[in-house]
Amino acid sequence: MKKIIYLTLSLLLVIACQKAENILSPNPDLPQGTGAGNLPWVTSIDPGNYEEMEDQDASKDGIQGLITVKFSDYMDPATLTKDNVIILDARTNTTLSGNLITTEYYPEIRTWYISISDVPDSGSFLLRLVSGANGIRNTYGSPLDGDEDNFADGTPYDDYHSVFWTEPLYDTLITTFQPYISSFSPDTVAINDTQPYIQIGFPVTTPMDTLTLNTSNIKLAEEGGSSVTLNLISRNFYGVILQPAGPLTTAKNYTITVVCKNIKRLGDSKTPDYLLVLDGDNDGPEESEPDLQSYFRIDNPNNPPKVQSLNAIGTSGVKITFTKLIDDATITANNIMVYDNSGYVPGDLRVYTNYNGDKTIIDYYFKRTIGSGKKAFVSKEVKATNGYKLDGNGNGIGGEQWDDYRNSF
């Protein structure tokens, strides 16, 4: 007994010593996802994006500005220098002199104060906090994640951007966000139309450079690779409509490719180029925006079988009704299962059709007492007699990777 107490005490001592020495000791104030292996980000900035910078000293000419930046993690003070603060005066398209900027970091509260001694009192300004290997980093050496996608994109893509103003000149406010896709069709669905319109929409806040909405940047290919000619039907600042030049083939899949790195929004001369590029993957700017791909199928969306209904048969079984006749060869113990909270519930299957003879019904009788949390599973590998695989998610295309059906009853 004595020995155990002794060990516990020494352990406590070690912990206490470590705590006193370690400036990174656990801080209940620190959010999840910090520390080594996680990228730091800006949790708040004052003035906020597109807000006014207040004058801190009315007795002096011009604006004596203060910017308060809070970080998610403990930062390396050596990287929090005025060299990593770039302030562009959008009115004159010049960068404020570093001589005007002083900074001070308070590690206990992970807060960085940036003072600017004489900001022009009429204008708007783009603030960039510089990321990257030589930019702002945390105490582990991980660079600032300006776009908060938990990926080190390097500078300038991971720089933190914010705009403030000293006089409300909206025409000089620089955009700090990229355009993205707000609507897209047809997107992973089956459609009966062999010459469907392909429509891509963009938010009203990011009017697009319509010249980049063209058939080099938005392409269509048949499953297997051969490309399909598209005609441009219409385009404006907020969207584009294209159409296959000829009819597409029924029962085939087609892939739409959007070359995001070439598609841009309209910008003023001062907005950095990389903020004009379409953010197809919704994770902020990066050196080369990847292509976005989607697909659709020319087909009757009712061709693939679906589970029409699940009905409990008292406590002894469940009735599974399909929308089609099912190929008996695919009705197997692997493809049709019932579970409860304690696991698999084996069953005896009675397979028959409805009165009209156009739908398969399976009565699944439990071979053990079923408990709570009961669910039926039907594999995407179940096929109708027409050869189509199960469409578990109901988008009209069967046998996709997400088409397993699971539901409680």
Ligand SMILES: [Ca+2]
């Ligand atoms: Ca002043």
Ligand SMILES: [Ca+2]
């Ligand atoms: Ca990033």
Ligand SMILES: [Ca+2]
């Ligand atoms: Ca992106």
Ligand SMILES: [Ca+2]
């Ligand atoms: Ca599907």
